[in-house]
Amino acid sequence: MIEYTAIIRDTAKKLLKDGKVDVFIGYKKGTVPMMNEPVVISDPEKVDTLHWDSLCGLNLCNYLTKRKDKIGIIANGCNSRNIVTHILENQISREQLYIVGIPCTGVIDHRAVLRAVGNKEVLDVQEQGDKFTVSGNGFSETFDKAKFLRTNCAVCTHRNPVIYDEMVASPVKEQEGVDPFEDVKKIEAMDPEKKWGFFTKMIERCLRCYACRNSCPLCYCPTCFVDESKPQWVGKSIDPTDTMTFHIMRAYHCAGRCTDCGACERVCPVGIPMRQFTKKLNKDALEYFSWEAGLNPDARPPLDVYKPDDYNDFVK
């Protein structure tokens, strides 16, 4: 996907020069390999800092919330769905946005790369088509990108943006025959004791740093429930029950809104696969309400509206 970089730069330059947008939001190369950073550019002469490759794993929609200016933004499948969700939730208006759509072929899991090179220090990653070369002090290895996709990208069925003003390339083929909920089904088959054991073990290492919340484009409340002290909704310690409560609440706030962009897992400093919480909600939203978040700017989310035929078998 690195070949999109030049097109993104040209587009951003044109948009900024013509005054169509005040700022352009994209990614730049990180200071260390595999850690590309979001960047907001307002000077057309500085567009050369923009960068795009298969290591742009954060969600840019996070930087749109309540902005007042005209914004150019790049968006692949999941990011565009978050933009739709933002529009639906009145966090930004469509008229303010110029969306440069990216047909995405998936993002590389930097942790998988590190594991593959035996946790040696990676000094450079170069992408060539569907392969990439990782090099460092005394080693250089080439891998197939398809085998190193993040777990959410590997089962992604919305690679192309759902909303855009122009595309940097023609749409890519959507993946077929992937089951996004294979892992959820495995957990569903467990008995309550095993389930509890699985999730307790999973969040054991949580530091309560809230990086997952901060990286999530859905988490834009001025004061998060975890930061409030009057009333204090949830204990602030790393007591296992407090941590579990935090994770349940964080996930439930994403019910019917999560696009499975994977930003939360990417930023977790201890590598907790917390998408297991939100994926269950995504699965239920799909099964009960035939709903996948952010696909249609004209449809209200299921938890936002009442319909007489809503699923309600659980009400006694």
Next chain:
Amino acid sequence: MLKGLLEHIGIEPGRLNFSWISSAEATKFVDVAQQVAASVKALGPARYLIKKRAEVA
């Protein structure tokens, strides 16, 4: 969906109950309360999501 999520995490089915009872439905309230009490009793004391008080030496 909340029930689905909590039961996915390991809260036993039957421990979390939802109902809608109007203030005029006294008999329904009694029925539901008895059903809930019975289903929770059958499950026994809660094992998960319990915060223990800090032990002070």
